[in-house]
Ligand SMILES: [Ca+2]
C-alpha cells in the first residue's frame with residue numbers, strides 16, 4: 001500500500017503502527033502476516049491501530065540468527081528525521097511462547113539489534129502485549145540517525161510466531177509506557193511528503 005509519505009519524527013520521537021509498513025519482503029518460506037499489502041492480524045486482543053504483524057508460519061523449524069538476518073522476511077518503515085543522534089528502539093510485542101519472541105531491527109539496511117521480546121505467560125504476566133527495548137544480551141537497542149532526512153527502519157524475523165503491534169523510536173532512554181509497560185503509548189505519528 002502506498003501511504004503518501006514518510007512518518008514524521010518530532011521532538012526526538014516517532015511512533016508507528018507495524019501494520020502501516022512501507023514495504024514487505026517474504027523470504028525463504030517465511031513472511032510477516034498482517035503487513036501491508038494485506039489485512040492486519042487481529043486475533044490476539046489488546047492491539048492498537050488496525051491490528052499487528054506476525055512472523056509465519058510458526059513451525060519453529062528455523063531461527064534467522066544475526067549472521068543470516070538478510071535471509072529473513074522483512075518489513076520497512078520510512079521516517080523523516082529532523083532530530084539527529086541516538087534513538088532507543090521500543091517495540092510493543094507479543095508471542096505464543098519462548099520460541100516466538102524475538103526480532104532483528106535495523107536502520108538503512110544495517111543490523112542494529114537482535115531484540116528479546118515478550119511472550120504471553122512470561123513471568124506470570126496477565127497482558128498479551130508489552131513494550132520491550134533490549135537486545136538478547138540485555139543491552140539497549142539503539143540506532144544512530146547521523147543526518148536529517150528520510151531513513152528506513154527495518155524489522156526482520158528472528159523467531160517465527162513473534163507478533164509486533166507498534167514501534168516507538170525515541171531519544172529518551174528511560175521511557176516507560178504509562179500507566180504500565182503494556183499501555184498503548186503515544187498516538188501514531190503523522191506522515192508527510194518531503
Ligand atoms: Ca516460533
Ligand SMILES: [Ca+2]
Pocket residue numbers: 017018019047048049050051052164165166
Ligand atoms: Ca498496531
